[in-house]
Amino acid sequence: MEFYRVVQERRSIRSYLPTKVADDKLVRVLTAGQLAPSGKNAQAWKFIVSREAELKAALVGACKGQKFIAEADIVLTVCVDQTACYQDHGAYMTSFAVDGAIAMQQMMLAAVVEGLGTCWIGAFSEEGVREILNVPEPYRIIGLTPLGYPANAGKDRGRKELAQLIKWEKW
Ligand SMILES: Cc1cc2nc3c(=O)[nH]c(=O)nc-3n(C[C@H](O)[C@H](O)[C@H](O)COP(=O)(O)O)c2cc1C
Structure with a gap:
């Protein structure tokens, strides 16, 4: 599928069919995460x-x-290990959230190509998810997404105009 169509077609999907995701599709989605860039290639x-x-x-x-x-x-x-990621991002933070967000987004876009839906879940209790999934310290939980067959196409939530977002040359 053409890249810009993938970007345009992705929507947050909040209703799913119970159909199983085939292993080859899942592996391709996970590989899109594996191939994501990360600070100092820390992965x-x-x-x-x-x-x-x-x-x-x-x-x-x-x-x-x-x-x-x-x-x-x-x-x-x-999840990203906050001690093993790049420690000097912008000289003010570590890169765990950025690295994890890029990997997540690459998988969410790959899911579109596979005919699968996703929805970034940021409203979660980190301690709750940590306990349920046995995530050890020092890993931080960046986000979750359902991954499955959409029961509907999702809503177009609209976006601000490009002109409202761009500064040419300087702020
Ligand atoms: C950091 C982040 C956290 C989000 N958390 C949630 C969430 O907890 N539940 C949910 O239904 N959608 C969540 N969303 C999805 C957004 O509401 C959605 O991306 C936005 O409304 C734009 O819609 P679209 O993804 O369909 O383009 C989150 C998205 C991001 C990027």
Whole structure:
């Protein structure tokens, strides 16, 4: 699928069919995360693929009751080791959140190519998700997404005009 069509077609999907995601599709999505850039190429991430019904139900509880998360075949969770990532990003922070966000987004775009839906889940309790998925310190949980077959096409939420976003040459 042409890249700009992929970017345009991606929507947050909040309703899923229970259909299983084939392994080859899942591997291609995960590979898109593997190939993401990261500060100093640290690749300090883990991608957790959760399919067990009890785990997915528990994750709903840790994600403010967002029930649609458990409808999808898979819940994908991105974690990054905050001590192993690049430590001097912009001389004011470490790169764990940036690295994890890029990997997550690459997988979300790959999912579109595979006919799969995703929805970035940022409303979660890190401690809750950590406990359910046994995520050790010093990994931080960057985000989760359901990964599965969309039950609907999702809504066009609109965007600001490009002219409102761009500064040419200087601010
Ligand atoms: C950091 C972040 C956190 C988000 N958290 C949630 C969430 O917890 N639940 C949810 O339904 N959508 C969540 N979203 C999805 C946004 O609401 C969505 O991307 C935005 O409304 C634009 O819609 P679109 O993704 O369909 O283009 C999150 C998105 C981002 C980038």
